[in-house]
Amino acid sequence: MIAVDWGTSSFRAYRLDAAGRILERRASAAGILAVGEGGFASALEAELSGWNDAGPILMSGMIGSRQGWREVPYVACPAGIAELARGLLPVEWGDGRRAWIVPGLVCRDDASVPEIMRGEETQIIGALAALPEGGDAILCLPGTHSKWATVRGGRILSFTTAMTGEAFAVLRRHSILGRLMPDEMDESDGWFEAGLRRAGEGGGLLHHLFGVRSRGLFGEVPEAGLAPYLSGILIGHEIAALAPPSGVVHLIGAIRLVALYERALRVGGRVSRVLDPDAVAGGLFRLEAARTAG
Amino acid sequence: MIAVDWGTSSFRAYRLDAAGRILERRASAAGILAVGEGGFASALEAELSGWNDAGPILMSGMIGSRQGWREVPYVACPAGIAELARGLLPVEWGDGRRAWIVPGLVCRDDASVPEIMRGEETQIIGALAALPEGGDAILCLPGTHSKWATVRGGRILSFTTAMTGEAFAVLRRHSILGRLMPDEMDESDGWFEAGLRRAGEGGGLLHHLFGVRSRGLFGEVPEAGLAPYLSGILIGHEIAALAPPSGVVHLIGAIRLVALYERALRVGGRVSRVLDPDAVAGGLFRLEAARTAG
Numbered sequence: 293m294i295a296v297d298w299g300t301s302s303f304r305a306y307r308l309d310a311a312g313r314i315l316e317r318r319a320s321a322a323g324i325l326a327v328g329e330g331g332f333a334s335a336l337e338a339e340l341s342g343w344n345d346a347g348p349i350l351m352s353g354m355i356g357s358r359q360g361w362r363e364v365p366y367v368a369c370p371a372g373i374a375e376l377a378r379g380l381l382p383v384e385w386g387d388g389r390r391a392w393i394v395p396g397l398v399c400r401d402d403a404s405v406p407e408i409m410r411g412e413e414t415q416i417i418g419a420l421a422a423l424p425e426g427g428d429a430i431l432c433l434p435g436t437h438s439k440w441a442t443v444r445g446g447r448i449l450s451f452t453t454a455m456t457g458e459a460f461a462v463l464r465r466h467s468i469l470g471r472l473m474p475d476e477m478d479e480s481d482g483w484f485e486a487g488l489r490r491a492g493e494g495g496g497l498l499h500h501l502f503g504v505r506s507r508g509l510f511g512e513v514p515e516a517g518l519a520p521y522l523s524g525i526l527i528g529h530e531i532a533a534l535a536p537p538s539g540v541v542h543l544i545g546a547i548r549l550v551a552l553y554e555r556a557l558r559v560g561g562r563v564s565r566v567l568d569p570d571a572v573a574g575g576l577f578r579l580e581a582a583r584t585a586g
Numbered sequence: 587m588i589a590v591d592w593g594t595s596s597f598r599a600y601r602l603d604a605a606g607r608i609l610e611r612r613a614s615a616a617g618i619l620a621v622g623e624g625g626f627a628s629a630l631e632a633e634l635s636g637w638n639d640a641g642p643i644l645m646s647g648m649i650g651s652r653q654g655w656r657e658v659p660y661v662a663c664p665a666g667i668a669e670l671a672r673g674l675l676p677v678e679w680g681d682g683r684r685a686w687i688v689p690g691l692v693c694r695d696d697a698s699v700p701e702i703m704r705g706e707e708t709q710i711i712g713a714l715a716a717l718p719e720g721g722d723a724i725l726c727l728p729g730t731h732s733k734w735a736t737v738r739g740g741r742i743l744s745f746t747t748a749m750t751g752e753a754f755a756v757l758r759r760h761s762i763l764g765r766l767m768p769d770e771m772d773e774s775d776g777w778f779e780a781g782l783r784r785a786g787e788g789g790g791l792l793h794h795l796f797g798v799r800s801r802g803l804f805g806e807v808p809e810a811g812l813a814p815y816l817s818g819i820l821i822g823h824e825i826a827a828l829a830p831p832s833g834v835v836h837l838i839g840a841i842r843l844v845a846l847y848e849r850a851l852r853v854g855g856r857v858s859r860v861l862d863p864d865a866v867a868g869g870l871f872r873l874e875a876a877r878t879a880g
Contacts, residue, residue, distance in 0.1 A: 403787045405797040406804050437796060453800075454792035458761050466756045467749070493697045496827025497791050498748035498820065502731060503699040506747075510700050526792065533790025 293347040294340060295576035296391070298355035299323050299411060300436075303339055306570070307346050312577035314570060316343075324353075324360050332361040333385035349391035350380075350576040350583075353411035356393040366398035366408060372447035373417055377582035394579060399450045407453055411572070412439045415544050418575030419567045420446055423542065431542045431567075432535070434527075434549045436461070440534045454530040457549075460523055469501065472508045473519045479552060483517030487524020488559045491532060500525045527556045535562060544571050587641040588634060589870035590685070592649035593617050593705060594730075597633055600864070601640050606871035608864065610637075618647075618654050626655040627679035643685035644674075644870040644877075647705035650687040660692035660702060666741035667711055671876035688873060693744045701747055705866070706733045709838050712869030713861045714740055717836065725836045725861075726829070728821075728843045730755070734828045748824040751843075754817055763795065766802045767813045773846060777811030781818020782853045785826060794819045821850045829856060838865050 297304040301323035307316040320339060327335045332355070340349070356364035367379045379395035396410035412433045420443070423429040427446030433439040436458045441451035464470045490500050504522050507513040513521050531553075535541060541557055541564045543550045550566055557564040568574070591598040595617035601610040614633060621629045626649070634643075650658035661673045673689035690704035706727045714737070717723040721740030727733040730752045735745035758764045784794050798816050801807040807815050825847075829835060835851055835858045837844045844860055851858040862868070 401789060401793075401797075403784070405784075406800040406806070407796075408800050408803070438792075452789060452793055453796040454790065455761070455763075455795040455799075456792050459757075459792060459795065462756045462760045463753075466760045467752050469749075490697070490699075494827075495695060495746060496748065496823055498732075498750050498753060498824050499695075499746055499827060501749040501753065502701075502747040503695075505749075506700040506702050509702070512700070529790060530792050533788075533793060 293577065293580050294343060294349045295573045296336070296349060296351040296355075297353050297411060297414070297572040297576075298351050298360070299353040300325055303335075304572070305339055305343075306573040306576075307343055308573060308577055312574060314573055317570075324355055324357070332383070333389075336391065337386075348580055350394065350580050351391055352394040352414035352572060352576060356381075356396060357410055360393075362393060364393045364395045367395045369397055369399035369451070370444070370447045370449045371397055371413070373420075373578055373582050374586070375447075376413060376417065377579050377586055380579065380583055392580075392583065394576070397448060397451070401452060407451055409439055409451060409453070412441070412451075413448060414575035414579065415571040416441055416443065416448055416575070417578055418571035418573065419542065419544055420578075421574070422567050424540075429542050430536055430539055431544060432553060432564075434543070434545045434553050438530060452534055454534055456526050456530045460526050463501065463522065464519060469504050469508075469518070469522060472515050473522075474515055476516075477519045477523075478516060479520040479523065481517055481520065483513060484520040484524040484552065484555065485559055486513070486517075487521040487526075488528040488556050489524075490521070491525050491528025497525070497529045500529075523552065524556070527552060528560075531556055531560055531562075535560065538562075540565050542567050545569060587871065587874050588637060588643045589867045590630070590643060590645040590649075591647050591705060591708070591866045591870075592645050592654070593647040594619055597629075598866070599633055599637075600867040600870075601637055602867060602871055606868060608867055611864075618649055618651070626677070627683075630685065631680075642874055644688065644874050645685055646688040646708035646866060646870060650675075650690060651704055654687075656687060658687045658689045661689045663691055663693035663745070664738070664741045664743045665691055665707070667714075667872055667876050668880070669741075670707060670711065671873050671880055674873065674877055686874075686877065688870070691742060691745070695746060701745055703733055703745060703747070706735070706745075707742060708869035708873065709865040710735055710737065710742055710869070711872055712865035712867065713836065713838055714872075715868070716861050718834075723836050724830055724833055725838060726847060726858075728837070728839045728847050732824060746828055748828055750820050750824045754820050757795065757816065758813060763798050763812070763816060766809050767816075768809055770810075771813045771817075772810060773814040773817065775811055775814065777807060778814040778818040778846065778849065779853055780807070780811075781815040781820075782822040782850050783818075784815070785819050785822025791819070791823045794823075817846065818850070821846060822854075825850055825854055825856075829854065832856075834859050836861050839863060
């Protein structure tokens with residue numbers, strides 16, 4: 293089969309064998325915003341060229357959103373493989389070509405504000421086999437919109453989102469905080485940890501953000517340290533607000549970002565475990581198995 | 587005399603009589619970024635044209651920063667009229683023309699991170715006469731970088747900054763949160779208050795930001811309500827982190843923004859008092875009096 297993770301700004305595809313092992317992988321910048329309405333079929337054909345006869349195609353991510361190929365309704369939590377497989381919707385093109393899109397998930401936080409995800413649910417499904425016996429776990433999927441999910445008995449019980457990655461990006465690119473920051477980012481110098489500690493001090497996030505400016509102006513944080521310091525402040529605030537007080541945090545995501553969250557959780561005295569960043573391929577494999585079985 | 591409040595993106599000038607009363611006022615968009623190095627003398631001449639023989643010129647704000655006309659060293663807190671007047675530095679141009687620039691203030695927060703202001707110290711000096719007997723008060727100056735200052739015995743003891751206004755602007759203009767927001771902003775519909783209440787719920791600011799997106803997508807907050815809702819979340823977080831638990835908060839700033847802070851403080855059960863938004867003119871008048879006396 294072919295497993296596709298089609299997000300806002302990136303496209304990833306995996307060719308899998310009958311046991312779900314990755315035979316080949318591809319990635320490009322052809323995210324849904326770069327492709328746009330009406331162009332998805334030809335974009336998919338181009339991205340998968342040469343992978344003919346590779347079997348069914350399953351896709352997850354923002355390709356199932358209103359801005360994607362076909363809007364696939366959110367499935368309500370708690371949800372596991374069965375609920376997600378039932379929500380798969382097909383898209384068709386050309387001479388009988390077809391692919392399936394995985395639905396996203398919706399739940400409500402304690403104050404009944406909606407939470408939504410598209411793509412992360414499939415990564416979590418792919419990671420289930422690596423979770424502790426019984427399938428109870430806390431997962432964190434860092435990113436533009438970080439997700440913290442609670443898994444119970446192999447199903448996604450609930451999840452919470454923090455706009456950490458996007459806040460970092462817009463503050464760095466568009467606020468006064470970015471003025472002194474060099475383009476390259478190197479988190480090896482301890483300033484990321486300084487930001488994490490800062491997040492634990494009083495005054496709140498909006499106050500801590502200003503300190504990035506003032507410490508930069510006073511030369512207390514070198515220019516190369518300002519972006520890691522800001523990153524540490526934001527990730528520190530996210531973890532302080534959303535990490536459970538105890539228990540292992542299972543991390544899925546891009547290697548470099550996951551490594552930062554590992555460091556952040558360690559500074560906070562928490563234990564983390566890094567799961568396969570290609571979990572999405574395994575998730576799509578399991579959903580395809582459920583689809584054909586069901 | 588002529589009192590000038592010269593900031594990053596705006597220029598305001600007041601012609602005052604010998605008792606400090608405002609005779610005439612001017613405002614333009616000729617902030618220091620729009621003018622730039624080498625252009626300050628001619629910009630000032632142009633802005634003040636016709637106000638010849640109006641007496642000495644005092645200026646406060648970012649005009650005294652590294653990007654301004656002349657960098658005037660920060661004065662350390664606690665500081666009052668005497669310390670600020672001693673820190674005044676002149677700029678000279680043309681045929682013996684001269685103006686004085688007010689220094690900014692610096693202090694340290696509880697974690698020893700530097701706090702800086704340029705311009706607000708002069709507004710606070712101008713507001714001293716309106717403060718309770720003895721000159722002890724909490725002041726809040728909302729804006730791009732909101733300031734919370736503690737005044738004791740008529741001197742500025744310490745202050746704290748929150749990047750609230752700038753965070754609002756960059757999130758609205760450059761993040762996904764702005765996508766559904768109309769250009770015009772109307773805070774009359776209760777969504778600002780909904781944002782304030784949201785700030786009091788669990789999950790932290792980065793989580794609450796994402797809820798602006800999800801509630802917008804689900805139609806739970808109408809498009810016209812999204813910017814006020816975001817504004818309420820940010821101001822609510824600022825106040826929760828920085829407002830003292832009790833006591834009157836004295837507000838100085840633009841009328842519309844100060845009205846939002848009044849509403850926010852009221853929702854939080856706090857009492858506020860709005861001071862003269864032209865306090866900067868009175869501050870420059872008092873500093874000029876101290877300069878000529880000293």
